[in-house]
Amino acid sequence: MRTELWHGFVFVNLDADAPPLAPRLAPLEPIVAPYRLEELRGEFLADPDYRFEHDYAWNWKVYAEGQNECYHCDKLHGDTPLMTQTDCNSIDFGVMEPEHGVFHFTLRNRDIDVTLNHLGRAIFPAIPTLSEQQRWITHTITIAPGVLLVLMPDSVIALGYVPTGPTLMRVKRHRLYPRQTLARPDFAERHREESLAARAFVAQDDYAFERVQRGLGSRFAPRGPIASRERVLVGVNQWLLERYRAEMT
Numbered sequence: 222m223r224t225e226l227w228h229g230f231v232f233v234n235l236d237a238d239a240p241p242l243a244p245r246l247a248p249l250e251p252i253v254a255p256y257r258l259e260e261l262r263g264e265f266l267a268d269p270d271y272r273f274e275h276d277y278a279w280n281w282k283v284y285a286e287g288q289n290e291c292y293h294c295d296k297l298h299g300d301t302p303l304m305t306q307t308d309c310n311s312i313d314f315g316v317m318e319p320e321h322g323v324f325h326f327t328l329r330n331r332d333i334d335v336t337l338n339h340l341g342r343a344i345f346p347a348i349p350t351l352s353e354q355q356r357w358i359t360h361t362i363t364i365a366p367g368v369l370l371v372l373m374p375d376s377v378i379a380l381g382y383v384p385t386g387p388t389l390m391r392v393k394r395h396r397l398y399p400r401q402t403l404a405r406p407d408f409a410e411r412h413r414e415e416s417l418a419a420r421a422f423v424a425q426d427d428y429a430f431e432r433v434q435r436g437l438g439s440r441f442a443p444r445g446p447i448a449s450r451e452r453v454l455v456g457v458n459q460w461l462l463e464r465y466r467a468e469m470t
């Protein structure tokens with residue numbers, strides 16, 4: 222087993238001979254650098270009741286498909302404050318490296334400091350190292366197979382997910398804030414409403430995942446085409462297919 226630190230995240234690989242991770246993630250450096258990820262901290266530090274680990278009864282690829290595209294965002298989440306402030310047509314694919322399982326796209330927002338909460342705009346200060354231009358953009362990063370980072374103006378959502386069975390999976394979900402935001406005396410109180418809105422947003426996805434999993438079990442369920450806004454899904458599947466093939470030979 223080997224471990225590697227990347228901007229404050231500890232990556233564990235059960236293969237002691239695995240190549241180092243950092244070169245694989247090098248194309249992400251210019252994107253993540255302004256967010257100073259290593260200086261952010263999880264909301265659970267300020268809210269002892271925050272539950273960051275969740276078990277679900279669907280295949281991990283159902284979840285990965287839902288997290289790695291934003292084709293559904295203005296539909297499934299269309300009524301949320303976040304999505305009314307986000308221009309989903311502005312999707313722009315940046316780092317797309319199927320051979321390394323690293324993907325990235327941006328969405329341009331309709332206002333500065335748009336974020337996931339009950340208002341759709343930040344109630345806490347922006348990450349202080351971001352430029353004004355960066356505060357109009359949301360970055361979504363996928364590190365295959367099971368890491369997703371959503372870089373927002375005030376915080377970063379970090380998801381890690383692993384399969385625990387053919388139709389079971391576990392997610393660790395953290396929202397990371399600058400330390401000075403977590404240290405605010407009013408953080409816990411103001412964050413409560415924000416957190417409720419985030420959970421409601423996640424619940425919309427969960428509603429869909431549960432039904433997709435159920436649908437996949439039907440012999441009448443058709444397989445659909447991948448849309449142009451879902452380029453990351455194509456890349457993740459290419460990455461995965463290569464590894465399945467390597468295992469089989």
Ligand SMILES: [Fe+2]
Binds near residue numbers: 298
């Ligand atoms: Fe979603």
